[in-house]
Amino acid sequence: MAAQPETVEQVRAVTEQKYKYGFTTDIESDVAPKGLNEDIVRFISAKKEEPEWLLDWRLKAFRVWQTMEEPQWAAVSFPPIDYQDAHYYAAPKKKAGPKSLDEVDPELLKTYEKLGIPLREQEILAGVEGSEGKSPAIAVDAVFDSVSVATTFKAKLEEMGIIFCAISEAVQKHPDLVKKYLGSVVPYTDNYYATLNCAVFTDGSFVYIPKGVRCPMELSTYFRINQANTGQFERTLIIADEGSYVSYLEGCTAPQRDENQLHAAVVELVAMDDATIKYSTVQNWYPGNAEGVGGIYNFVTKRGACRGRNSKISWTQVETGSAITWKYPSCILQGDNSVGEFYSVAITNNFQQADTGTKMIHIGKNTRSTIVSKGISAGKAQQTYRGLVKILPRAEGARNHTQCDSLLIGDKCGAHTVPYIESRNRSARIEHEATTAKISEDQLFYCRQRGISEEDAVSLIVNGFCKEVLKELPMEFAVEAQKLVGISLEGSVG
Amino acid sequence: MTAQHPSPLHPMTYSTRGADPATAPAFLTPLDHMGSGLPGSGLSWLNELRAAGRERFAAVGLPTIKNESWRYTNLRDLAKLTFQPAAPAAAAIDLLPTVRAEGQDGPRMVFVDGRFRADLSSVDGLPPRVDLLSLDAALSTHAGLLADHLGRLAAADDRPLVALNSAYLADGAVLHVPANVQVERPIELVFVSVGSESQATTCHPRMLLIAEAGSKAVVVEHHVGRGTGTTLSNHVTEVFVGEGATLHHYKSQREGAGAIHLSHIAATVATGGCYDNFILTTGAKLSRNEVVSRLDGTEARTHVSGGYLVRGTQHADTTTLIVHAKPNGTSREVYKGVIDDTARAVFQGKITVCPDAQKTDGYQLNRALLLSDGAEIDSKPELEIHADDVKCSHGCTAGELDDDALFYLRARGIDRDTAQGLLIGAFLSESLEEIAEESIRDAFQGIVAGWLEEQK
Numbered sequence: 019m020a021a022q023p024e025t026v027e028q029v030r031a032v033t034e035q036k037y038k039y040g041f042t043t044d045i046e047s048d049v050a051p052k053g054l055n056e057d058i059v060r061f062i063s064a065k066k067e068e069p070e071w072l073l074d075w076r077l078k079a080f081r082v083w084q085t086m087e088e089p090q091w092a093a094v095s096f097p098p099i100d101y102q103d104a105h106y107y108a109a110p111k112k113k114a115g116p117k118s119l120d121e122v123d124p125e126l127l128k129t130y131e132k133l134g135i136p137l138r139e140q141e142i143l144a145g146v147e148g149s150e151g152k153s154p155a156i157a158v159d160a161v162f163d164s165v166s167v168a169t170t171f172k173a174k175l176e177e178m179g180i181i182f183c184a185i186s187e188a189v190q191k192h193p194d195l196v197k198k199y200l201g202s203v204v205p206y207t208d209n210y211y212a213t214l215n216c217a218v219f220t221d222g223s224f225v226y227i228p229k230g231v232r233c234p235m236e237l238s239t240y241f242r243i244n245q246a247n248t249g250q251f252e253r254t255l256i257i258a259d260e261g262s263y264v265s266y267l268e269g270c271t272a273p274q275r276d277e278n279q280l281h282a283a284v285v286e287l288v289a290m291d292d293a294t295i296k297y298s299t300v301q302n303w304y305p306g307n308a309e310g311v312g313g314i315y316n317f318v319t320k321r322g323a324c325r326g327r328n329s330k331i332s333w334t335q336v337e338t339g340s341a342i343t344w345k346y347p348s349c350i351l352q353g354d355n356s357v358g359e360f361y362s363v364a365i366t367n368n369f370q371q372a373d374t375g376t377k378m379i380h381i382g383k384n385t386r387s388t389i390v391s392k393g394i395s396a397g398k399a400q401q402t403y404r405g406l407v408k409i410l411p412r413a414e415g416a417r418n419h420t421q422c423d424s425l426l427i428g429d430k431c432g433a434h435t436v437p438y439i440e441s442r443n444r445s446a447r448i449e450h451e452a453t454t455a456k457i458s459e460d461q462l463f464y465c466r467q468r469g470i471s472e473e474d475a476v477s478l479i480v481n482g483f484c485k486e487v488l489k490e491l492p493m494e495f496a497v498e499a500q501k502l503v504g505i506s507l508e509g510s511v512g
Numbered sequence: 513m514t515a516q517h518p519s520p521l522h523p524m525t526y527s528t529r530g531a532d533p534a535t536a537p538a539f540l541t542p543l544d545h546m547g548s549g550l551p552g553s554g555l556s557w558l559n560e561l562r563a564a565g566r567e568r569f570a571a572v573g574l575p576t577i578k579n580e581s582w583r584y585t586n587l588r589d590l591a592k593l594t595f596q597p598a599a600p601a602a603a604a605i606d607l608l609p610t611v612r613a614e615g616q617d618g619p620r621m622v623f624v625d626g627r628f629r630a631d632l633s634s635v636d637g638l639p640p641r642v643d644l645l646s647l648d649a650a651l652s653t654h655a656g657l658l659a660d661h662l663g664r665l666a667a668a669d670d671r672p673l674v675a676l677n678s679a680y681l682a683d684g685a686v687l688h689v690p691a692n693v694q695v696e697r698p699i700e701l702v703f704v705s706v707g708s709e710s711q712a713t714t715c716h717p718r719m720l721l722i723a724e725a726g727s728k729a730v731v732v733e734h735h736v737g738r739g740t741g742t743t744l745s746n747h748v749t750e751v752f753v754g755e756g757a758t759l760h761h762y763k764s765q766r767e768g769a770g771a772i773h774l775s776h777i778a779a780t781v782a783t784g785g786c787y788d789n790f791i792l793t794t795g796a797k798l799s800r801n802e803v804v805s806r807l808d809g810t811e812a813r814t815h816v817s818g819g820y821l822v823r824g825t826q827h828a829d830t831t832t833l834i835v836h837a838k839p840n841g842t843s844r845e846v847y848k849g850v851i852d853d854t855a856r857a858v859f860q861g862k863i864t865v866c867p868d869a870q871k872t873d874g875y876q877l878n879r880a881l882l883l884s885d886g887a888e889i890d891s892k893p894e895l896e897i898h899a900d901d902v903k904c905s906h907g908c909t910a911g912e913l914d915d916d917a918l919f920y921l922r923a924r925g926i927d928r929d930t931a932q933g934l935l936i937g938a939f940l941s942e943s944l945e946e947i948a949e950e951s952i953r954d955a956f957q958g959i960v961a962g963w964l965e966e967q968k
Contacts, residue, residue, distance in 0.1 A: 091580070409910075411885065426900035429867065435895040441910040444882035450893065450908040456900045 050107035056080060059217050062107050066186045066220075069193060072200075079206035079216030086210045092373040093402040093434060094342050096315065099280060106218045106251070175233075181226040182237055185253050188224035195226055199257055203286040203323045203350070211282040211344075212319040215251045219284070222252035227262035227293070236492050238267040254285040258293035260326065265296040267495055281340075283318045291326030291353065296334070298491050302502050303339035310369025310398075313341025320347035321377075324356035324385075332359035333376065334490045336499040338506040341370060346404065348377035351385035351413075358387040361487040363499070365480075365506045366399030366431070375405035375437075380413040380446070389420040392484045396427035396507055402434040409446040416446040424454040425483055427476065427507070477504035530579025531572035531672065535591040539676060539714075540570055542597050550682050552651035558681070561663045565678025572672050581670075584858040584890040585800055585829040590772065595714035595744055597680070598625035598707065605632060608702050609734040609764070611955035619644055620700040625707065626715025626745065627683050632702075642695055643688040647718055650686040657688060661720055665750040665778035671802075674776050677716040677748040684718035691754070692726040698952065702734045705771055707741035714744040721761065725754035725782070730949055731761050737768025737795065744772040751779035751787060755809065758786045762952050764959055766795040769824075773799040783809030783838075790947050791818035792956050793828045794963050800829040807834075807841040807869075816845045817946040820859075821963050823852035823883075831860040834876075836869040836902075845876040848943040850936055852967070854886035862894040863904060870899050876906035881913065881939055933964045 050061055059080050063073040088099075175182050181192060188196050206216040227233055258264050268285075281303070287295050297320075306313025316339075322331035333347040349358030360376040378387035387407065395401040407418045424433035435452045457479050465475035481488070481503050488496055543566065552558045574591055575582040605624060612618060621644065622632035628646035635644045643654065650658055662681070666674045685701050707713045723729055737743070745767070753759050759779075767773050773796040779787045791801050805814040820828045834843045849857045863874045880889040893906040913935050921931035940960055947953040 424895075424897065426897065426902075429870070429900045431900065432896070432898045434897060435893075435906070437891075437893060437908070439891040439893075439908055439910065440888070441880075441882065441890075442888045444885055444887055444912040446882075447911040448909060450891075450906075452893070452895060452906050454895060454897045454902060454904040456902070 050105055052105055053102045054104075054106060054218070058106050062218055062220060065107060066189065068186075068189055071197060072189060075201065075206060076217050079213050080218075082207050083210070083213040083217055086213060088210050092344050092404070093400065094344060094371040094373050096342055096371075099315070101214075104280060107220055178231055178234070179228040180231060180233055181224065183224055185222045185224040185255060188255075192224075192226070195257065196224065196255070199255055199286065199288055200253075201286075203288060203321050204284050204319050209319060211317040212284050215253060215282050215284045215319070219251040219253035222254045222283070223256075224254075225256040225264060225266065227258045227264045229259045230261045232262065233264040236265050236267050238269065250279065250281045250283070252283040254283070256286070256295055256297070257288045258290065258295045258329075260290045261292045263294045265492055266298070267492060268297070268299045269495070269498070280315045281317065285318070285320040285347075287322035287331055289322065289324050289326060289329035289331050289356075292328045293326060294330040294332075295322065296332045296492075297322070297347075298495055299333075299335040299337075300491075300495055300499050300502065301335065301337045301339050301343075302506070305339050305368065305370050306341040308368050310341070313370070314339065315342045315344075316340035317342075317344045320345065321350065322348065322358070323350045324353050324358065324382075326353045326356070327382075328355045329353050330357040330359070332357075332361070332490070334361040334487065335363070336488070336491070336495075336502060337362070337364040337372060337374060338502050340372075343370075343372040343374050345374045346376055348379070349387065350379045350381065351387065352381045354382040355384045356382055357385070360387075360389045360391070361490040362391045363394070363484045363487045363503070364392070364401060365394045365503060366396070366401045367506055368397040368399060370397075370399045371401070372399075373402040373404055375403045377406040378408070378418060380407075380409045380416040380418070382413060384415040384417075385413055386417045387419075389418070389422070390486055391420075391422045392487055393422070393424040393433055394427065394480055394483070394507070395424065395431040395433045398430045400432045400434075402436060403452075404436045406438040407440070407448060407450070408438075409441040409443050409448065411442045413443050414445050416443060418446075418448045420450040422450075422452040423483070424452075425480065426454065426456045473508065474504075476507055480507060530576055530582070531574070532576050532591065533571060533573040535573035536570045538591070538594055540566060540679070542595075543679060546597065550680075551648045552655070555651065555655060555659070557659050558651070558662075561678055562681055565675040565681070568669070568675035569672055569679055572675075575672055581831065581860070584860070584892075585798075585827065589798075590744070593712045593742065595712045596708075598627075598713040598715045598743070600625070600627045603706055603738070605629075605704055605738065608632070608704075609736055609766070610700060611698060611732050611952050612700075613951075618697040618700065620702065621646070621685050622702045622704065623683070623685070623717060624704045625713065625743070626703075626717045628685075637697060639693050639695060641690045642693060643686065644699060645686055647684040647686055647720070648682065654686065654688070657722075658686070658720065661722060661750060661752060662718070663750075665752075665780055665804075666748050666776055667778075671776060673746055673774055674748050677718060677746050677776075680716035681718050682716070684720070686720045687729065687731065688722045689724060689727040689729045689757075691724040693724075694727065695729040698730040698732050698949065700732050700734065702736070703745065703747075705735070705737045705743040705745055705767055706739045707743035707770070709739065709741050712742040712744065714746065716746045716748070719747070719749040721749065721759060722752045723754055723757040723759045726756045727754065728758045729760070730952070731759070732952055733761075733763040735763070735765045735767050735773060735795070737766070737771050740768065740770050742770045742772070743767070745774070747773075747775040749775070749777045751777065753779065753781045753785040753787045755782045756784040757782070758788070760788045760949060761790075762947065762949070762956070763789075763791045764956060765791065765793045765799060765801070766959065767799075768795065769797055771796040775800065776802040777804065779803075779805045779814070780808050781805065781812040781814055784811050785809060786813040786815075788815045788948060789817070790815070790956075791830070792959060793818065793820040793822070793830070794959060796828075797825065798827045800831065803832045805832075805834050805843070806837060807843070808837050810838045811840045812838065813842045814844075815946060816843070817943055818847050819940050819943045819960070820847070820849040820857050821940075821960065822850070822855035822857055823967070824855060825853070826855040827858075828855075829858040829860075831858070833862045833864065834874065836863070836865045836872040836874065839868060839870045839872070841869060842873045843875070844946075846943045846946050847878045848940050849878070849880040849889065850883065850940065851880060851887040851889055852883040854884070856888040856890070858890045860892040860894070861906070862896065863906070864896040865899050865902050865904060867898045870901040872899065872902040872904065874902070874904040878906075878908045879939070880910045881936065882910060883912070929967075933967065936964060937961070
């Protein structure tokens with residue numbers, strides 16, 4: 019794929035110089051040596067030609083991280099992670115990409131096909147040369163193993179003053195914006211994985227929507243983890259200035275790898291007065307095989323701050339992948355009348371574990387939040403909804419409604435609900451409902467009797483169960499998500 | 513959400529995280545001075561139980577808010593006080609609370625500062641073979657029964673206060689209803705905290721309620737306070753409900769403003785049995801009611817309901833755990849709370865469905881009404897489901913009185929206070945209706961009415 023000329027130049031400039039902190043870099047693979055120490059942090063920073071303040075910030079985070087303990091409270095279990103046994107930087111190989119889709123791994127294409135990714139996008143995702151800028155309807159910022167390689171539709175967005183680029187590029191071109199907002203929602207002391215991310219993040223997306231601008235297209239990033247044994251630490255920062263609107267899609271696919279890979283991303287959203295950010299995620303990383311071997315550890319910190327009056331942040335997630343998911347996209351409702359939303363579908367099958375939910379912190383007056391969480395657990399999977407709704411004394415007239423439903427398929431799986439509800443304002447109204455049930459025999463029989471195979475019937479019923487959430491997804495994603503639901507539950511019945 | 517807690521799937525071994533061992537000596541030193549003065553010191557199993565409790569509490573002390581189960585209830589202020597074991601009080605007690613109509617009598621045991629007072633009690637009128645006696649007495653006459661049951665349910669491992677209770681184990685109530693015996697008249701247990709004006713006092717009453725197969729009994733506990741001193745009562749109750757047996761267990765906690773009321777109830781229900789629990793909390797400056805009900809047989813039922821009415825600077829914590837261990841169980845939980853002034857209420861309710869417990873039906877509701885700007889409610893309704901063919905739900909709400917309903921009443925010429933009282937009364941009646949025994953429901957309704965009267 020053709021990368022931006024400046025990116026190419028930059029990567030070349032960095033990689034051709036001998037690394038000055040004690041080891042040389044294999045230019046072909048361009049992978050940092052295994053291990054995590056201050057030198058690695060400096061190495062990443064140097065690779066990115068970062069300004070002094072950012073390196074200092076990374077180092078501060080790294081020093082805090084060394085004093086932190088890995089959190090134990092989530093209902094997930096996994097062998098201890100050896101943080102020294104991973105590469106913390108892996109730029110994509112610079113050898114030429116495949117000339118056409120014919121040269122791409124057919125397995126990868128099959129997955130894309132099942133997901134219904136348009137051909138043009140497939141080309142871009144698979145790294146076919148010259149495919150950029152042809153005609154996708156979505157602006158795609160593809161992230162391959164930590165480095166944002168291609169950004170499409172950039173020119174069109176630039177006309178409107180919208181900045182949509184890799185965060186490493188933003189550090190160079192818009193340092194003031196990055197410096198002002200980076201870490202302002204998720205501080206570098208926040209939690210174990212977020213702090214680790216602050217120290218070693220390699221790339222991610224940066225979005226700035228200027229005052230009064232409605233972003234004319236869905237902004238989209240596809241993340242892929244290619245290189246075995248690389249931790250992926252993206253950092254995404256989205257700022258919606260006064261009266262602006264943006265819808266951002268994040269999709270993830272990862273090819274099959276045997277060893278567990280750690281993914282600890284941080285996403286920060288900032289919405290000013292009257293601004294709206296809609297953030298949608300479809301996550302279908304490798305969940306490990308049917309025996310629970312391999313798969314991604316997805317330990318992500320996502321948080322949005324509704325700083326301004328009447329601002330709105332809406333999270334929609336479809337989580338079907340990863341061996342372990344640990345993720346709580348949250349909203350801090352600071353501005354009066356601000357709105358937070360969380361729509362989630364989480365599907366766990368085989369040996370997958372997911373501990374996911376949200377936090378809604380009501381600070382401003384008349385703040386409103388809605389939580390709709392649908393959890394489906396099959397096979398030997400364990401799933402937990404963990405959420406916090408907190409109403410502070412000043413949040414006059416705050417309102418929350420939470421609905422958590424769990425569906426169990428098979429008698430070896432588990433579904434758990436752990437909501438925390440704290441109210442310190444009497445005029446606040448909070449409602450929380452949770453139910454747990456299984457797919458009824460009647461529903462299955464009805465479908466089977468009409469000639470629908472058991473697997474399709476389950477997919478149909480589960481899609482109905484999730485409808486409330488799936489309808490929140492942008493059109494392009496909704497179709498993909500519905501198919502994913504079916505794929506994720508393959509082999510869960512019969 | 514950052515505190516550590518034992519993961520539901522992978523219980524952690526107990527650590528001193530969320531515990532404060534430094535607080536232990538203040539509670540244990542007086543015990544050492546009592547030496548062999550405790551009843552039943554000739555029983556080796558009892559000595560072991562006491563020693564294990566002592567050892568456990570010495571290692572961990574009081575729980576702190578880093579302990580997930582205690583994240584909303586801080587015992588920090590307790591650690592600042594020095595409690596002396598309450599001296600056996602000879603004080604005359606008049607006007608004992610009762611659910612009985614005037615002139616009626618029935619089985620009643622009275623405890624003053626944790627010690628049985630035979631002079632105030634009467635255990636007459638019970639069917640033959642039913643045992644109702646003090647723990648102190650039972651240790652000499654029913655040692656075998658106690659050896660089989662005491663400490664079997666209330667695990668001290670991750671509950672420091674249960675451990676402390678075991679260490680001090682001395683007196684309390686023992687009820688044994690043999691198979692197929694129906695005790696129709698409610699058995700009343702009255703606990704009076706008197707304490708001392710000059711120092712903070714503590715007592716650790718222990719109760720054992722055994723309803724054998726096919727039997728039925730109704731137990732009503734009243735907890736009241738006399739005097740103004742600081743008292744800490746740390747109750748532990750173990751309940752055994754046999755096959756097809758039914759035990760109704762009601763409790764009203766109206767201790768005084770200086771009281772700290774901590775209570776742990778652990779129940780097990782055998783096949784087809786029913787354990788019905790209701791707790792009405794209006795008293796004490798700090799209270800915590802833990803109820804653990806395990807359905808260990810198939811087709812077992814449990815009701816765990818209650819109400820909490822707090823104001824001033826009161827703090828009331830309700831922590832319940834219902835464990836469905838076997839198939840076809842039913843559980844129902846309805847809690848309602850009213851919180852005024854700067855009072856704070858905590859509701860933590862968990863339903864666990866074990867892998868075998870198919871066809872479980874679990875329902876839980878907690879609704880809280882906040883009456884003032886300083887009031888606070890912290891709820892944590894939790895579901896842990898490991899079986900697929902189950903129906904479990906919980907609901908939880910928090911808010912103020914409905915303006916429309918208030919307006920409706922005001923528009924009909926009802927003054928604000930009366931209208932508010934009516935609405936609060938109606939709100940609470942939803943949980944009071946969970947009480948199956950009419951006489952007790954009426955008596956508890958009277959307590960609620962009294963609370964609302966004081967409100968004006």
